[in-house]
Structures are given as structure tokens and as C-alpha cells.
Amino acid sequence: MTRGKALLAGLAIFALGGLGYWGFQAAGFEVFSAGIAAQGVLVAVVLVWTGSYLFRVVTGNMTYMEQRRRYRSAYEAATDDELQERFDALSPEEQEKLLRELGQLEETSTSEDPAPPTP
Incomplete structure (x- = not known):
């Protein structure tokens, strides 16, 4: 992944957190619960992303x-x-x-x- 793509991916994750927050609010969650739910989804995405990176490191891809x-x-x-x-x-x-x-x-x-x- 190039530096530019890494920056875009970071911005996409940042935007995903905001969209998730608004999406959970639109789905009927209260402000506090929407923030926790969006943060939970964001943490899961980052963990999966990091896991895929570590997998590529171990396999040499x-x-x-x-x-x-x-x-x-x-x-x-x-x-x-x-x-x-x-x-x-x-x-x-x-x-x-x-x-x-x-x-x-x-x-x-x-x-x-x-x-x-x-x-």
C-alpha cells in the first residue's frame, strides 16, 4: 500500500466512524449509545484490518x-x-x-x- 492509499484509508476509517454515528442515530439509538456502537464497529474494522496486515506479513505477501x-x-x-x-x-x-x-x-x-x- 502506498503512502497516499494509507492516508486515504485512514480518512475513510475516520469518515466511517462519523457515518456510523449518524447511521446509528438515524436507526433510533440515543446519542450516547450511537457513539458507543459506532466506536465498537470502528474498533472491529481496525482490528480486522490490522489482522489482515499481520497475516500478509507472516505469509510474505x-x-x-x-x-x-x-x-x-x-x-x-x-x-x-x-x-x-x-x-x-x-x-x-x-x-x-x-x-x-x-x-x-x-x-x-x-x-x-x-x-x-x-x-
């Missing part, structure tokens, strides 16, 4: 986390594709040399005699 996951997967896909294209553009010798440098290919010895073991 926060807005920032979701944006980061989407960005990370898109970034990895783009870089993987670009690196694969650049690798495919290399000649087979250059590919082999690069793979050797990265340790992806084992070095083959040119001599037939294996090196003597070191003591």
Missing part, C-alpha cells in the same frame, strides 16, 4: 516483497536471455575457452603420460 519478486524474476529472465545470446554468438573455440576459464570444462592434457604424483 507484502506489496514490497511481491514487487521485488516480480522484478527479480523479470531481471533474471532478461539477463539469462542476453547472456545466452552473447554466448551463442561466440565461436565454438571461444565458447570452450570461456567454459574452461569458468571451470565448467575439465582441462584435457595434451601429453599421453600423466603427471607423476607429488610426494
Whole structure:
């Protein structure tokens, strides 16, 4: 939730309290009872809202986390594709040399005699 949406949600809850008060008065509650009833509804709304936030925190479904996951997967896909294209553009010798440098290919010895073991 962005800062603007959080402010709007706060204002909406504030307005909900006022509307609830007037609604309970219109339904026939006395002034004192209408205030208590509106406050009770408002407290219940805030508790449910806070509970949903805590649930999202525990499950990892926060807005920032979701944006980061989407960005990370898109970034990895783009870089993987670009690196694969650049690798495919290399000649087979250059590919082999690069793979050797990265340790992806084992070095083959040119001599037939294996090196003597070191003591």
C-alpha cells in the first residue's frame, strides 16, 4: 500500500466512524449509545484490518516483497536471455575457452603420460 492509499484509508476509517454515528442515530439509538456502537464497529474494522496486515506479513505477501519478486524474476529472465545470446554468438573455440576459464570444462592434457604424483 502506498503512502497516499494509507492516508486515504485512514480518512475513510475516520469518515466511517462519523457515518456510523449518524447511521446509528438515524436507526433510533440515543446519542450516547450511537457513539458507543459506532466506536465498537470502528474498533472491529481496525482490528480486522490490522489482522489482515499481520497475516500478509507472516505469509510474505507484502506489496514490497511481491514487487521485488516480480522484478527479480523479470531481471533474471532478461539477463539469462542476453547472456545466452552473447554466448551463442561466440565461436565454438571461444565458447570452450570461456567454459574452461569458468571451470565448467575439465582441462584435457595434451601429453599421453600423466603427471607423476607429488610426494
